[in-house]
Amino acid sequence: MDPVAALRRIAFLLERQVAPTYRVKAFRSASLVAAGMTEDELRARAAAGSLKDLPGIGPKTAGVIEQALAGGTPDYLADLEATAGPLATGGEDLRAALRGDLHSHSDWSDGGSPIEEMAMTAAELGHEYLALTDHSPRLTVANGLSVERLYKQLRIVRAVNKHFDDFTLLSGIECDINEDGTLDQTDELLGTVDIVVGSVHSKLRASSAVMTKRMLAGIASPYIDVLGHCTGRLVTGGRGTRPESQFDADAVFSACAERGVAVEINSRPERLDPPKRLLRQAVETGCLFSIDTDAHAPGQLDFQSYGTARAVECGVPEDRIINTWPLEQLLEWTRRSR
Known part of the structure; x- marks a missing residue:
C-alpha cells in the first residue's frame, strides 16, 4: 500500500x-x-x-x-x-444525490488543512464541486481574510482547478452579517466569488427584534446565496453548548424564500442547525436549502450524512436542495439578478 x-x-x-x-x-x-x-x-x-x-x-x-x-x-x-461505519442512518439516497458541498474552510482562516488537501479529499469523496468559504475579515479570531488575502486566494483556486478534470473548486466566502445587516466584504469581491454564505457570528444573544432586523438586512443583500447556521446553536462538542439565537423565523424564512436565498442545513454534529422544528417550518415556507458540512478539516467533508438524514426526516424536497444541482445550474442560480 x-x-x-x-x-x-x-x-x-x-x-x-x-x-x-x-x-x-x-x-x-x-x-x-x-x-x-x-x-x-x-x-x-x-x-x-x-x-x-x-x-x-x-x-x-x-x-x-x-x-x-x-x-x-x-x-x-x-x-x-x-x-x-456510517455516521448517520437514513438519507442515503439523498446523500448519493448531492453533487457537492458549499461551505468549507482551509488553513487560510480557521481550518486545519491546505486548500489543495481539501479539494483533493472532496474529489476523492466523489464530489463534483466544493466551495471554499473561508471567513471574512471581521472574524479576527478565525483569521478572516482581508481583501488582499482573498484576492490572493482566488488566484490559488484558479491554479488548483488546473489539476482537476471532473471536479471544480468554487471560490467563495463565509461572510459575516454585521450588526447593521451589511456584509463584511466589499461589493466587488462579493460579486466576484462563486458562492457567498452569510452568517451571524457575534452578539448571538441579542433580542429577537434586533436579530431579526439584522438577518433580514443581510438576506436583502444582492450577493448572499446561503444563510449559514441560522440559529448559531451548539448542542455538543469541545466548545460547550450554546442556545439558539432568537429571531422571527416566519419573517426570516419568508425573506429567504422571496429572495431565493438557500437556508443551510449545517451538518456539523455540534451544530445540526437549524433545529428540526425550524427546518420543517422552512420547508413549509418554500425555502431552498443547501446541505453543507462547514468542514474545517478534510475528514469532516464526510459529515454530510448527518444533514441528509435530518433533511429526509423533515421532508426537505430534493429538487429544492441547491447542491443536488449540476454545476452549470448552480452557477446560473448564483449569478441570478436579484
Missing part, C-alpha cells in the same frame, strides 16, 4: 470521528514528509530503522509506513476502517 495514501486515510478517518487535533496532525504531517521522499528512500530508511529520525515521523507513523511498504494494510488503518 502507498504509505502516503495510508497516512492520509488514517488522518481522514480520525477527523471524521472528531479525534483530537494533535493526533490528526501527527498523521497529516507524516504524510507530507513521506510525500517528499521517493519510495526507495523510504524503504532504505525503513530497513535501517531510521524513519523516526525524520522530523514529523514518530513511532506510530513510522510503523504505518513500514507496514504499508511491506505490502499490507497497516494495523492502525485496518482498525479504524473496521469501526468507521
Whole structure:
C-alpha cells in the first residue's frame, strides 16, 4: 500500500470521528514528509530503522509506513476502517444525490488543512464541486481574510482547478452579517466569488427584534446565496453548548424564500442547525436549502450524512436542495439578478 495514501486515510478517518487535533496532525504531517521522499528512500530508511529520525515521523507513523511498504494494510488503518461505519442512518439516497458541498474552510482562516488537501479529499469523496468559504475579515479570531488575502486566494483556486478534470473548486466566502445587516466584504469581491454564505457570528444573544432586523438586512443583500447556521446553536462538542439565537423565523424564512436565498442545513454534529422544528417550518415556507458540512478539516467533508438524514426526516424536497444541482445550474442560480 502507498504509505502516503495510508497516512492520509488514517488522518481522514480520525477527523471524521472528531479525534483530537494533535493526533490528526501527527498523521497529516507524516504524510507530507513521506510525500517528499521517493519510495526507495523510504524503504532504505525503513530497513535501517531510521524513519523516526525524520522530523514529523514518530513511532506510530513510522510503523504505518513500514507496514504499508511491506505490502499490507497497516494495523492502525485496518482498525479504524473496521469501526468507521456510517455516521448517520437514513438519507442515503439523498446523500448519493448531492453533487457537492458549499461551505468549507482551509488553513487560510480557521481550518486545519491546505486548500489543495481539501479539494483533493472532496474529489476523492466523489464530489463534483466544493466551495471554499473561508471567513471574512471581521472574524479576527478565525483569521478572516482581508481583501488582499482573498484576492490572493482566488488566484490559488484558479491554479488548483488546473489539476482537476471532473471536479471544480468554487471560490467563495463565509461572510459575516454585521450588526447593521451589511456584509463584511466589499461589493466587488462579493460579486466576484462563486458562492457567498452569510452568517451571524457575534452578539448571538441579542433580542429577537434586533436579530431579526439584522438577518433580514443581510438576506436583502444582492450577493448572499446561503444563510449559514441560522440559529448559531451548539448542542455538543469541545466548545460547550450554546442556545439558539432568537429571531422571527416566519419573517426570516419568508425573506429567504422571496429572495431565493438557500437556508443551510449545517451538518456539523455540534451544530445540526437549524433545529428540526425550524427546518420543517422552512420547508413549509418554500425555502431552498443547501446541505453543507462547514468542514474545517478534510475528514469532516464526510459529515454530510448527518444533514441528509435530518433533511429526509423533515421532508426537505430534493429538487429544492441547491447542491443536488449540476454545476452549470448552480452557477446560473448564483449569478441570478436579484
